[in-house]
Amino acid sequence: MAEANTPGLKTSRLKDRPLSPHLQIYKPMLTMTMSIVHRITGGALYFGVLLLVWWLIAAAIGPNAYAALQWFMETWLGRLILFGYTWALIHHMLGGMRHLIWDMGYGFGANEREWLAAATLVGSIVFTILLWIVGYLIMGGIR
């Protein structure tokens, strides 16, 4: 009987078995949220790299192509995307450092976990804002 159906992965393993509880069953916690945000920022950066590629290609093509990019980056939407992009980069970077600490076997204690998760979130926001303040100061004011 079983041979006749040639059970693959789907039929043999996933049929009417009790499933382990998934995300919606748990109370949202900071560590869990930061883990999810790490994946979301990673996915966003995956497509966000197109912005950088546009930048480089526009500069390589010539003044007209670059003018189009520059116009977009000067709009509030362009600046917002750029700001979000730097935040995602920094958040993903700090989250990655957290993972590297865990990879080496440190930071698994209850307080350490919470502290690392909070540091990732607060650090990413503070660093991003500081970076933009410094950036605007170098550029000589808001423009």
Next chain:
Amino acid sequence: MSDRAPQSIRTPLGRVRYLGSARSGTKAFWRQRMTAVANVPLTIAAIVIVMSLLGRNHAAVVQILGSTPVAIIMLLFILSSVYHMRIGMQVIIEDYVHDDLLKFIALMGNTFFSVAVGLAAVFAILKLSFGL
């Protein structure tokens, strides 16, 4: 078969269907960590470089991006990032896409996207640097 894994408890059928270890499981893990470490200084440098482009005209931007140290940093950043993001997206696809056909299409598309993005960026940087 028996010469490859004499102590395996897996059945010959399981081995034929590739339902088990390919003995390269840590390769992607290690390379993800390696590119992650490389990306820390490279990302900071790239952010500073890109912010220095804001508000500058095309000629100035070409001069900045085309200068040798900036071009080298940007090339390293792009190559390390593209490799890192390909591994990351592969993990996401493997986690969420369970239909075989869709999964293979997504995995292939992931490689195509990463390679295309990387090559386009590298070409642009080299063009700016060599001034062609």
